[in-house]
Amino acid sequence: MSITDSSHALHAAHALLRDNRIAEGLQALTVLANQNNAQAAFDLGNALLMFATDAAQIGQGLQRLRQAEAAGYAPAAYRMAYTSLVEVTETFDWRVLAERLAFCCRQQHPNALCDAAVFFARFGTPAQQRASTGLLELAALRGSTVAMALLGERLAIGTLCDTDPARANSIRRIAAQLGMPVPPPDPQAGFAPPEPATPPPAFDDWDFSALPAAVAAEPGVCLDGPTQLYLHTGFLSDEECLYIKCLGGPDVAPSVSVDENGRQQLNQIRTSHDFAFLPEFEQVYLNLLQRRMAAAAGLPLRQAEPLILLRYTPGQEYRPHRDVLPPSHVIPVEAGGAGQRLRTVIAYLNTPEAGGETAFPLLERTIAAEQGRIARFDSLDADGGTCRTSLHAGMPVKQGVKWICTLWFRQRTHRML
Numbered sequence: 001m002s003i004t005d006s007s008h009a010l011h012a013a014h015a016l017l018r019d020n021r022i023a024e025g026l027q028a029l030t031v032l033a034n035q036n037n038a039q040a041a042f043d044l045g046n047a048l049l050m051f052a053t054d055a056a057q058i059g060q061g062l063q064r065l066r067q068a069e070a071a072g073y074a075p076a077a078y079r080m081a082y083t084s085l086v087e088v089t090e091t092f093d094w095r096v097l098a099e100r101l102a103f104c105c106r107q108q109h110p111n112a113l114c115d116a117a118v119f120f121a122r123f124g125t126p127a128q129q130r131a132s133t134g135l136l137e138l139a140a141l142r143g144s145t146v147a148m149a150l151l152g153e154r155l156a157i158g159t160l161c162d163t164d165p166a167r168a169n170s171i172r173r174i175a176a177q178l179g180m181p182v183p184p185p186d187p188q189a190g191f192a193p194p195e196p197a198t199p200p201p202a203f204d205d206w207d208f209s210a211l212p213a214a215v216a217a218e219p220g221v222c223l224d225g226p227t228q229l230y231l232h233t234g235f236l237s238d239e240e241c242l243y244i245k246c247l248g249g250p251d252v253a254p255s256v257s258v259d260e261n262g263r264q265q266l267n268q269i270r271t272s273h274d275f276a277f278l279p280e281f282e283q284v285y286l287n288l289l290q291r292r293m294a295a296a297a298g299l300p301l302r303q304a305e306p307l308i309l310l311r312y313t314p315g316q317e318y319r320p321h322r323d324v325l326p327p328s329h330v331i332p333v334e335a336g337g338a339g340q341r342l343r344t345v346i347a348y349l350n351t352p353e354a355g356g357e358t359a360f361p362l363l364e365r366t367i368a369a370e371q372g373r374i375a376r377f378d379s380l381d382a383d384g385g386t387c388r389t390s391l392h393a394g395m396p397v398k399q400g401v402k403w404i405c406t407l408w409f410r411q412r413t414h415r416m417l
């Protein structure tokens with residue numbers, strides 16, 4: 001098949017999937033993938049993983065991703081990189097992760113470049129730190145809107161670059177239109193074209209050997225022994241907080257809760273908006289941040305439910321509750337399931353102007369929502385019963401907006417990917 005023929009065939013397969021003709025779409029992708037079309041193999045792998053309900057189907061999906069990676073297709077290497085960080089389906093090796101990321105960066109994969117920039121800014125050598133703003137420029141030019149938003153903040157503040165308030169203003173305006181929570185433009189400074197005046201400088205120091213430093217973490221200060229309530233301030237950098245908010249912010253939707261009968265419903269207990277980072281929405285650095293949160297929890301990331309991003313606007317709250325699920329929602333450990341929610345980590349991604357504390361009424365403790373800190377606590381006692389003192393509430397936001405993300409850890413492996 002010629003390149004034009006195969007790209008037509010790929011478009012046709014995508015159209016079938018969009019029209020919900022799933023079996024036909026998968027069949028068309030399979031034909032192309034079997035002709036060694038790397039993009040078709042990648043798309044097929046992703047589609048199989050999205051519809052997979054058991055380990056065998058996941059295995060088939062990953063097989064297609066490996067095929068695409070072996071053919072040198074960077075998006076497949078990228079997905080394998082973050083999948084390996086969960087350590088369920090793919091064995092984990094720091095050296096392989098570093099090689100995959102370096103490969104994706106050389107191929108100018110936008111999300112890999114964005115991840116590299118955020119990683120180097122905090123953990124890179126001085127030369128990598130200085131170069132990281134150029135990597136954000138390149139990632140943005142290649143289509144990463146998150147990199148664009150992070151770049152705008154660097155230009156506004158002058159972090160690892162000279163300030164350029166007029167360009168920062170234009171970028172902030174675009175990022176806000178996309179639904180990202182960036183500060184408003186400063187009208188005094190005017191507006192300059194958002195694109196860089198000169199192309200970003202060439203860079204080829206893709207040494208990711210410092211990656212393990214990104215996931216090292218301590219739980220912090222213990223505030224209550226029986227509840228295992230810990231507080232760790234300064235856990236995430238300002239840029240890491242913005243990275244998480246910009247990744248999920250455009251897609252938050254009204255939160256649902258699970259009632260005592262196991263039904264999902266919109267209700268008055270939890271009035272926030274949220275977004276779940278399902279496997280297809282993950283990124284390498286987001287997974288590294290989750291590994292860091294898992295390290296602070298003392299549990300493997302594979303025991304966590306998907307990371308949830310939450311946004312509360314004034315008046316919104318999460319009324320007093322415990323994080324344990326209704327029994328109907330739990331497959332017990334004895335039956336081979338992931339079991340109950342055991343431990344929660346909450347990361348505070350901004351500091352609201354007023355309100356939004358996390359209150360533990362039975363402990364008479366309140367944790368102020370402060371950008372960059374994490375709180376951690378247990379929902380189960382040592383004997384497996386509900387931890388009574390874990391009762392907690394997200395207090396109403398009084399002024400401004402509150403952004404947090406939460407990881408709920410189960411008793412056993414929960415993630416399939």
Ligand SMILES: O=C(O)CCC(=O)C(=O)O
Nearest residue numbers: 318323357358393394406
């Ligand atoms: O908003 C908060 O401070 C608490 C959030 C919470 O309790 C939860 O997500 O389970």
Ligand SMILES: [Fe+2]
Nearest residue numbers: 321322323392
């Ligand atoms: Fe909670």
